[in-house]
Amino acid sequence: MTDAYQVLPGPECFLPPAAASMGIILPRNSEEALVEGVIVSLDEAMEKAADKLLHARNPFFFPGPLLLWDWKEGVVEKGQAICELAGELNAGIIPMPDYRPKYPMINPAEEINPNHPNLTIWHNKIDVCVFVGVHCHYANIALKIIRGGTDCYTIAFCAEVGHEDAMITFQGMGLAEIRKLTEIIRQKKGGVAGDYAKSSKSGLSVFSE
């Protein structure tokens, strides 16, 4: 096999490999990002993510515990920035509040679980999703399962070093970077601000009321 492995939307196969084991290597600094397995500049990745989100039919954000719980300084502001970004895109939000196995099933309209994230993708017909605030181990597992069984385009905002199993992954993604992406999206839309509070897509009643 000589072709370089690419991290692309699936359904890839019965059991797709972990991208890191296929030679996909994360960037060594947050000035770079991964797009479909290739290291690019942060700016290029931001443009690509903005385009993917803007052209999505049904984009959703999946915030995890690191963002949902007010466990350290700055998390609330980051959560508000994600809401603002989602509002700009008229995107839905479905939380991953914890990683508890909830067998036999979760309500996929309200929740996503790292062990079977494909159920939530399928149920809501999500074509582009963003992981944010999910612990790295669980994000990697969920992203790989999504790639294996769905055609959803995955984007990961990681505050640590990123996720090879996402189609676009940022590392060291903080408040400034989220706001920068929001601004790029705003400019691409022509400066029209959205109102997320009026969105009908949210999976969380606290946001949709």
Place this chain on the structure above:
Amino acid sequence: MITQKVANPDYLFFQSERTKLFITGSEAVNEAIKRANVDMAIAYPITPQSESMHLVGDAYAEGYLKDYFRGENEFSVMAEVSGASMGGVRVFTATGGPGTMRAFEMFPAWAGARLPIVCAFFTRGINSPLTIQPDTIEMAYMLDTGIIMLHAENNQDLYDMVLKAFVIAEQTDVHIPVGVFVDGFFVTHTRDDVRITPEDLKLPPYNPYSAPVPVMDMENVPVRQMRDPFVMKSNFISYACHASWQQEVLAASDRARRYIEQYLEGLVETVNADADIMIIACGTAVSQSREAMAAAAAEGINVGLIKIKCLRPFPTEEIRALTDKCKAVVVPEFNRVGWLAREVKATIKDNTKVVSGPKVFGGMTMPTDMIVDVIRRCKA
């Protein structure tokens, strides 16, 4: 105990002024632990490991560690260090030979739970009749547990690998255990020059909040896995999740390559890479191979050496590239099965040129002449 300052790992490893001591391998482990900012160590005696954890106990009494105790047996110790690591502290232990085998269930469990435990394995025979003598056979069993495996050649390697193992293990994208393996007695009980980092400097503390899994969450796997399992179900979701989990552990090991390259300066060390005959070895077999190289050179035979520092992840690409043009590969080992030769044979393109041997075991030393004899046969 003197007051210690936290130092950047790169400075501590590569720039700080080192002092030369003439110490045993066990003492080298203790010196490394005193500089590793370890929170907790748990011990259970077994030859040839006992002295090292005894000395770490002394370090605890001096104030270098926050907690230290003796477990009930090796299995208990490995379970107890799991608990400590899940609780978010930096933890160290050591075992060897039958102790490794007794605790075996815990090693893949450590890796699966993404615990950055550092454990030193002082290898010895595990067969019956009971032996306490040097032998690396237990490493064959450890190869597929999911842990990172470093193999020290000598006391200096042992010091550096134990200290650096914490930094490699605790990277967010790695975060799996590191086993530092060393040939019992040959290293543990032998004095050698070891250049150690300053006594007043230590590693930064472990930051559990950058871990890829939550700290001690009783509602989550692995703690919860027996209570509310996706684990036990027979359906595709359960299988796919398990398979993906295992893939992620292997991926973490692959991600460790860049940190091993950074801190250990490569997964392999090469001497005379263009030679027609290459020796591939790890542990103290490397030292014997260096002597054999010199003896062969005196006979006019050009021999090279690939020292494998890291067995998991395995240096596949490095070995392939370095053996591509040579005519023979000699793999001397301190065990009866030749597990390293198996690894090499499974790696290189033309494995008919791999000679598994010489092999010694049961406590035997490996005379240099044994390696030279194999080299002569390759040359003929």
